[in-house]
Structure formats: C-alpha cells, structure tokens
Amino acid sequence: MLGRLAAVCLAALVLAPGALALDCPNIPLDERLSEVDVAFVGRVTAERPSVGGGRVYEFLVDQNVKGPVGREIDVDSEARLVDATDKPLVHDEALGVLANLDGARVVTESCLLTDPGALLSASDEPKGNAIRLVIGILILAAVLAYSIRRLRHRQRGLATRSSFRR
Numbered sequence: 001m002l003g004r005l006a007a008v009c010l011a012a013l014v015l016a017p018g019a020l021a022l023d024c025p026n027i028p029l030d031e032r033l034s035e036v037d038v039a040f041v042g043r044v045t046a047e048r049p050s051v052g053g054g055r056v057y058e059f060l061v062d063q064n065v066k067g068p069v070g071r072e073i074d075v076d077s078e079a080r081l082v083d084a085t086d087k088p089l090v091h092d093e094a095l096g097v098l099a100n101l102d103g104a105r106v107v108t109e110s111c112l113l114t115d116p117g118a119l120l121s122a123s124d125e126p127k128g129n130a131i132r133l134v135i136g137i138l139i140l141a142a143v144l145a146y147s148i149r150r151l152r153h154r155q156r157g158l159a160t161r162s163s164f165r166r
Contacts, residue, residue: 024111029122032114038067038099038106039123041116044091045072054078062094062116065123067101075099076107083113096120 033039042059050056057075075097081089089095096119099108 029114029118032098032112033066033119033122036066036098036112037101038069039065039097039119040067040069040073041065041094041096041119042073043094044089046091047089050076052076052078055080057081057089059097063120065119067099073106076102076105077109078107079109081108081113082110089113 040059040061041063042061044057045060046058048056048058055077057077059073059075061069061071061073083089094116096114096116097108098112098114098119099106101107
C-alpha cells in the first residue's frame, strides 16, 4: 500500500510540470512564419466569446509582418489564448501573433503566439546586399587601377634614370 502511494506521488511530481505549462512543438520561428498566412505584432484591446464557443480577440496592430492585416483585427481562437506559462494574455502588451486564414476569419492558437522582438527579427531580411557587393567591387577595381598606374609610372621613372647613368 505504501509502495503504491509513493509511486503515485512520484508520478504526479514527474507529470505536474508538463501539465502546468503550454506544450507546443519545437519548430523554429522562421519555419512557423513561412507556414502561416498572417503575422503581426499587436496588442489585445478586448476579448469576447465567439458564436462557435471559442474566443474572439480584438488586436490593435503595431506592425504588420505578413498577410492582409489592417490597423485593427479580430482574431478567433477555439480556446482561450494563454502565454507560455499558461497564464491568460495581458491586455495592451505587445505580442507577436501568427495566424491562418479560415475563409475571411483569422484563426490562431496559443502555440502560435510569440515574443514580438523575435517575430520582427525573424521577418527582417537583409536588404541591399547586392548593392553593397557592387560598390565593394567598384572600389576594389579603382584601388587596383590606381596601384597599377602608380607602379607603371614608377617603373618608367626607374628605367629613365638607369639610362642616364650609362
């Protein structure tokens, strides 16, 4: 009897941390971003029950990252949205939201919420690399042309001096 009680207590301790936290697949943010239809950084301004039994969250969009997003957007969820520690979302706090389109509705879940800074950094692509490369090549060509010209000028000067000494 005491052995069973100890086994149950041990099992409860082992399983409890997983039950308290949100269990989401460990997929890199850039891959998740490429798979969704909508992404933005915004703030929850209100929430209300949905007709289908879930929740509708009203967001004020700070920055659009991907998809058809206006200044304000309603996002549907089948269950109440929570953060990584299983706490309800705080209103008027910046949040990165990844979502999919279901017809005209924008739908998300707790596992598609992320840190706003991480979302913005994952969405930023380096721009202007081709221009930088072309400018670098032009500068290199100018330096090489100048160096070759000076070298030829110096060789002519040495050749002229050496012919006078004879």
